Amino acid sequence: VLNSEYASMLALEFDRNPIIDEEAGFDIFPPPTHPDQSSLPLRPPIVTIMGHVDHGKTTLLDTLRSASVAKGEAGGITQHIGAFSVPVTSSSDGRSMITFLDTPGHAAFSAMRARGATVTDIIVLVVAADDGLMPQTREVIELIKKEKDTHVVVAINKIDKPGVDAEKIKNALLGEGLTLEDFGGDIPAVEVSGLTGQGLPDLIETISAVAGMADLRAEQTGDVLGFVLESKMHKGLGPVATVLVLRGELKPATNIISGMTHGRVRQLTDSHGQVVKAAYPGMAVTVSGWKELPNAGDEVLQGSDTNIKKALNNRKRRQDMASMLEDAEAINLQRQA
Template sequence: MRARGASVTDIVVLVVAADDGVKPQTKEVIELFKKDEANVQLVVAINKVDRPGVDIEKVHHSLLVEDVHLEAIGGDIPSVEVSGLTGQGLDQLVETISAVAEMQDLRAERDGNVEGHVLESKVQKGLGPVATVLISRGCLKPGTHIICGTTFAKVRVMNDAAGQSVKAVYPGMAVTVSGWKELPKAGDEVLQGSEQDVKKAVVNRERKAEEDALLTDVEAINSQRRLDRDQRELEVQAAAQGTIVQVERAADDGPKELRLVIKGDVSGSVEALVGALEGIGNKLARVKIVSTGVGEVTESDVLRAKAAEGMIVAFSVPVPRPSAAAAGSSNVPIFSSAIIYKVMDEVTEHVTALLPTEYDRRIVAEATVLQLFDIQLGNKRFKKVAGSRITNGILQKSKPVQVVRAGTVVYEGHLDTFRHLKKDLTEASKGLECGISIQGFQDLREGDTIQSYENVEKPKVLY
């Protein structure tokens, strides 16, 4: 959102809190300014100067470290000390912005076709799709036909930031425009044209979008066909050589995905949320955004999430009862919150659950083989039983065991015979001597260690 704002503005006002100083978001804005430094002027507003104990000089030097040279310390970037609470310095800030605009000789054409950009869009009750449009050229009036991306509008109602109706909008003004056929995307360019030209342009843009999507699908199909052809060739070669070949699909080896359908109150919020969630994951598990939209959760969203075997994230939007009932019957989880950090925590938890389960082997008991005995079972069959002493822990018959010889595990299995004198045991504690045999293993030797263990699931860590 900050990048979009920086791309359509002429003067950037960088607000830095005097008590916090330079923060990550401050650095982000500075980087955006540096990318277009030739076309954008920077003004720094140091806020919260009314708070006791603030160090303005420290803020100056913090900005200097980020290569922002303020006029107060010999640089060329103007700065103003302000207080949003008391109003201190706000008049001076306005004067500074006006002076910078005059020095830059910022001008815009008030005649000709309208040009602008969508800053924000949402679905508003009673008006349908609406968008906040910043005008950069021309004069926008009700009844004007405009195009944005693959949607268009005949302007019905325009409201300013105070909610008052506006009849004409000139460059530098931002208004909420209603009358859109569909919800436009934030950041897209707005252009004016005749009704016929606008509709032709929409058709051409939709055709271009379909062609691009088709090319993407064709590339995926061709890639799959190449994999199938390679597999068939390997199978033919293997058949000729009398061997067996196994070809693993790349898709099977890829990371597991948490598929999300995201709905938000406004397009800017959805954009920010998508940017935050797409970075969650690693090479084993990750987030995949199936679709995004603005407005309340609908039954169509539930069907889409069900088809993708994913979940729905409702960010600052309601979930109507019919949609909630459909999600419940379809076993589609819905997470609703107005706090982005809670959404990130929830998604991180779900992605972490997709990680493969790993176990730690924990030794719970040990027994040392002291002597070996051959027990006759009849029909000249014998079983080798190890006379052993429990040296550590409590040995339980139900737990798996491993045989350790000279520091190396030579066998893993389960206990077969487990007796003390003539009594069968289910468990034995340290110091008890007993007879032990292991299922499927007849190579016990004196001095071997029989270890009983249990597999403990390791906590899953995403990062």
């Protein structure tokens, strides 16, 4: 992207008279990345569970979610907010949580991928031991091959069923280009049962180990960068949205912008419905205080009230311009028909 100075010089080369309107070009962008990532604190890994329909993803997530309640606040009841965190008891590196996103088929993921944003650190590919590789399994494998920076753990589910053969699944995955650790590759496989809970501690430990090797770090101070996972109207709180924080610190009274809407953070709650004072990288929280519902997949950024109003005006103007151009294109196509 050219700044106004270089764009002006380019225009002058073509004997044009550039007119610079800094206000019209203003927007709010994510803060620049830290020059020394290794100096930043560790953050929890963000995990998405994927796989073929009926291979037990939902049961697996429900069992993991139940574990997060059992180990979390006493008497806590999980709220479906699009994500939840599971404590890691054996973590020796200071990373005490794993955040699971439980909306893998959600519009948010398509929207984030469309703009080149990858929020998932680890994909858990669930394959049913009694069913093998199916069309959606292969779709996930293709996605894994494209997501070069995303780590993978294979969960061979329904291992409690009699007569299942985990080795057959591992060989089939090898045939699809996923080389497991058993065959000298770097992808771990864990045999689990979402129904009985068998193997789930091993799965949590494996994810934690993969995250440790990935050395996931982020700024826990400064302006926030996050993404909307889902949004809804809440009786009493108005528009609320689940925000996954990637960088910075999100606190009450912070002015935030997301897509074509904005707000001032009124309250932050976690997946147990507990009010939290701040959200840090790797955490997903329900945020209230929005003027309108933000869209799933939109960036959440921090700014001053004045800058947010300027940015919103410019975003609205650009949106109107794009809509006008689309209408004009449609009219031209009709005329040509």
